[in-house]
Amino acid sequence: MTTTVLVPDEQGLVTLGALDGVRAVRYAAGADLPPEAADAEVLVPDFLAADQAALVAALPRLKLVQLLTTGADAWIGRLPDHVMLSTCRGAHxxxxxxxxxxxxxxxxxxxxxxxxxxxxxxxxxxxxxxxxxxxxxxxxxxxxxxxxxxxxxxxxxxxxxxxxxxxxxxxxxxxxxxxxxxxxxxxxxxxxxxxxxxxxxxxxxxxxxxxxxxxxxxxxxxxxxxxxxxxxxxxxxxxxxxxxxxxxxxxxxxxxxxxxxxxTPHVAGSCTGHRERAYRVVAEQVARFAAGDKPQNLVQGDY
The missing domain is CATH 3.40.50.720 (NAD(P)-binding Rossmann-like Domain)
Structure with missing residues (x-):
């Protein structure tokens, strides 16, 4: 059983692609989704990117949105009930x-x-x-x-x-x-x-x-x-x-x-190594999901 995960960058391909049972596929915001998106169960939105919630409607098998950020306010209340939301708590x-x-x-x-x-x-x-x-x-x-x-x-x-x-x-x-x-x-x-x-x-x-x-x-x-x-x-x-x-x-x-x-212009977490630190946490959450467990950073209600 393979879990398909959509990632926004090369770091995501490398880190999540190394997980057992996970197929990482890169997508680009604003462009057509790759054919593998039809099987994607996990979406990893990019850092502080423009509104990506619209992607959800194009992902029929989506079960989890796994963020690279700790803040989840842009996503709370915008997902179907069957789609879980997990933060990157512990990275930044x-x-x-x-x-x-x-x-x-x-x-x-x-x-x-x-x-x-x-x-x-x-x-x-x-x-x-x-x-x-x-x-x-x-x-x-x-x-x-x-x-x-x-x-x-x-x-x-x-x-x-x-x-x-x-x-x-x-x-x-x-x-x-x-x-x-x-x-x-x-x-x-x-x-x-x-x-x-x-x-x-x-x-x-x-x-x-x-x-x-x-x-x-x-x-x-x-x-x-x-x-x-x-x-x-x-x-x-x-x-x-x-x-x-x-x-x-x-x-x-x-x-x-x-x-x-x-x-300062919202840069507290913007420093060298921030993507690597984020993907270490994301890998832990996605590995749990792929193994049939719930991610530990799930958002419950308003947090």
Whole structure:
């Protein structure tokens, strides 16, 4: 029994083609599907590609969509009931956690200010803040949250993890209003769901102490952009965003020139080796499916 898997790139052909009982077939988005698509039981969409959900209707035997990304919001609610959805949880947590640490160090050590002084030819010496001893609240305690905790502790920061429900080492989401005033930085690593959309509103931000830093490496709509702009413009809060709402950020949007903001274009997971790391996880999930088991990264409901 052979399981046919549609993959978007050469890395997929090499990695999944090496699995027992798996036939990997390459397809190109926007082009006619290969003849083997009629037998495909698994579809691997490309990274952050344009809408590929329309492919599903052309795959009569499809049973599983296996993502190369951790975020699944573009696919949730768009698949027939008989088609499973599996994420790439475990592949990109380290890269995104690294970005968060880099962003916090950039903010606290004023690296942007020093770079500006270098371009201007000014030898500007001043004392900066440090990540050491900072109290960091991480909202989300999955793979990325745990990866981030490990890295922040190495910098002697204090870390509090928050998830929907409490468990050893993790506080409950219901405690968030009381926790916000006690932390110097808040890092968002939650999935984008109806429950998290707009989670960071004016009330959330108002509970953060003066000078605190909001870091969003989740999805843009988790944060109310207007409320954040008001806090940045007043100078009360600072922020580091890898994701925005809207995204891509249009020319002339006020976030481009907002004071106290470090902004990158959704690149936290975009670094060398990201496809190799993703396909290692994808291979594990597809191998389980081909053996008759369910993938471990299946999306249940909104996540």
């Amino acid at each position: 947590g380290g890269s995104s956690a690294e970005w968060v640490v880099g962003a916090l160090l950039t903010v606290y050590r004023d690296l942007v200010g020093f770079a500006d002084a270098q371009r201007a030819g000014r030898w500007t010496t001043h004392v900066t803040e440090t990540l050491q001893g900072k109290r960091v609240l991480v909202v989300g305690a999955g793979d990325l949250g745990r990866q981030l905790e490990r890295r922040l502790l190495a910098f002697d920061a204090e870390v509090t993890l928050v998830a929907t429900s409490a468990r050893p080492g993790v506080r409950a989401l219901a405690e968030l209003p009381a926790l916000l005033p006690e932390h110097d930085a808040v890092v968002l690593v939650v999935p984008h769901t109806p429950a998290t959309r707009g989670m960071v509103d004016a009330g959330f931000l108002a509970r953060m102490p003066d000078g605190a830093v909001l870091v969003n490496v989740a999805r843009g709509p988790v944060v109310d952009t207007g409320a954040l702009l008001a806090e940045l413009t007043s100078g009360r809060l600072r922020a580091a965003l890898d994701v925005t709402d809207p995204e891509p950020l249009p020319e002339g949007h006020p976030l481009w020139s907002a004071p106290g903001l470090l902004l």
